Amino acid sequence: MRTIMHVDMDAFFAAVEVLDNPEYAGKPLIIGGYKDSPRGVVSTCSYEARKYGVRSAMPLSRAAVLCPHGIFIPGRMHRYQEVSEQVHSIFPEFSPVVEPLSIDEAFLDMTGCEHFYSSLEEMGLALKRRIKEETGLTASVGIAPNKFLAKLCSDWRKPDGLFVLRPQEVQDFLRDLPVSKLWGVGKKSEAVLHQHGLYYIRDILPHSLSWLQARLGAALGTQVYNLARGIDDRPVTPARDVQSIGHEITFPEDQESFSFLRQQLAKMSEKVGWRLRQQGMYARTVSIKVRFGDFKTITRSHTLDYSFHDDDTIFREALHLLEQVKLKPVRLLGVSVSSLSTGAQLSLFQTETSPAAKLTEVMDAINRKYSRGAITRGRTLMGREEGAEK
Ligand SMILES: [Mg+2]
Incomplete structure (x- = not known):
């Protein structure tokens, strides 16, 4: 039997804003753009704003109608990223097996760590206390025998929640939840289940595996059959x-200036490089993603015959890819690396002590010592950045 803990920060972006701007405390705070921003959507909102019916992914114009006196701000992605790194750096103190899920969420496999705590509740409280002490923010924690259940549990007592589900309580807990709570059940499959009169998880239990597979397909049918019984064998997969x-x-306005995009690319390359090195990884492929104002999205990739983890290589390759794209106004720009490995495969002419590798090492050391971003290269200065919670 496993013990899985799911941690989810409460209204994360809004909570960071309140932390930095105490005058926002207790007020309806809506992050995503200004009130008159024509096409923005709400990325996060405070619990006070939720009372007015404001929700994530809602158009800002709608939020402005529901909550006209709300505080609307575009958000500061770099700051959220920074606090996120602070939060994520706490998890390894609790478990060697951590799976980061998003900027403010993670799974921790606590199997075998139970005896360090007087109870599972105390285990959850210890993590919540540590996050609060380190960042000043609250998190909600769910503890259960698997990932599916742990994620449901962290949501159960939000905000500042803690909910522990023991194996013998699983069936009762699931019975009355709507079928949409099952992973993989989206709008379409929910409609299929409703069509057959299955609204709650308890309604699924009388049906056989083959009955579900015939209606939902083999893969989803199996998943729904198992999850409805609280069965989920997926391991916590470390980073x-x-x-x-x-x-x-995502830019607040479409961007056409190549020099601006180049600057953004440089900034993101540094972030990607930093994360790559933090995880002790090397990559061989660089990709860019460009979404235009009309939402058409393209990706371009290039794979090198050697592995790398320095910002310069990422930036150089990403820039080269961008130069080959016929530009029109750009809404979103992304950089990623893949073909990951834990060891370097050096190219014939590259050595670990190349000037670029050395510079990267020194910059990382300084950035680790002081806060992130203490040193960046000239090309990323003047950059600005806004984004949405993913
Ligand atoms: Mg959250």
Whole structure:
């Protein structure tokens, strides 16, 4: 039997804003853009704003109608990223097996660590206390025998919540939840289940595996059959098993200036490089993603015959890819690296002590010592950045 802990920061972007701007405390705060921003959507909102019906992904114009006196701000992605790194750096103190899920969420496999705590509740509280002490922010924690259940549990008592689900309580807990709570059940498959009169998880239990497979397809049918019984064998997959590391920015206005895009690319390349090195990884492929004002999205990749983890290589390759794209107004720009490995395969002419590698090492050391971003290269200065919570 496993013990899985899911941690999810509460209204993360809004909470960081309140932390930095105490005058926002207790007020409806809406992050995503200014009130009169024509096409923006809400990326996060405070619990006070949620009382007015404001939700993530809602058009800002709608949020402005629901909550006209709300505080609307575009958000500061770099700051959220910084606090996120602070939060994520705490998890390894609790478990060697951590799977980062998003900027403010992670799974921790606590199997075998239970005896360090007087109870599972105390285990969850210890993590919550540590996050609060380190960042001043609250998190919600769910503890359960698997990932699916742990994620449901962290949501159960939000905000500042803690919920522990023991194996013998699983069936009762699931029974009355709507089928949409099952992973993989989206709008379409939800409609299929409703069509057959299955609204709650308890309604699924009388049906056989083959019955579900015939209606939902083999893969989803199996998943729904198992999850409805609280069965989920997916392991917590540590960060080094990730397939790619990337960063992207959605601009508040479409951007056409190549020098601006180049600057953004440089900034993101540094972030991607930093994360790559933090995880002790090397990459061989660089990709860029460009979404135009009309939402048409393209990706371009290039794979090198050697592995790298320095910002310069990422930036050089990304820039080269961008130069080959016929530009029109750009809405979103992203850089990622893939073909990851834990060891370097050096090219014939490259050595670990190349000037670029040396510079990267020195910059990382300084950035680790002081806060992130203490040193950046000239090409990223003047950059500005806004983004949405993913
Ligand atoms: Mg969250």
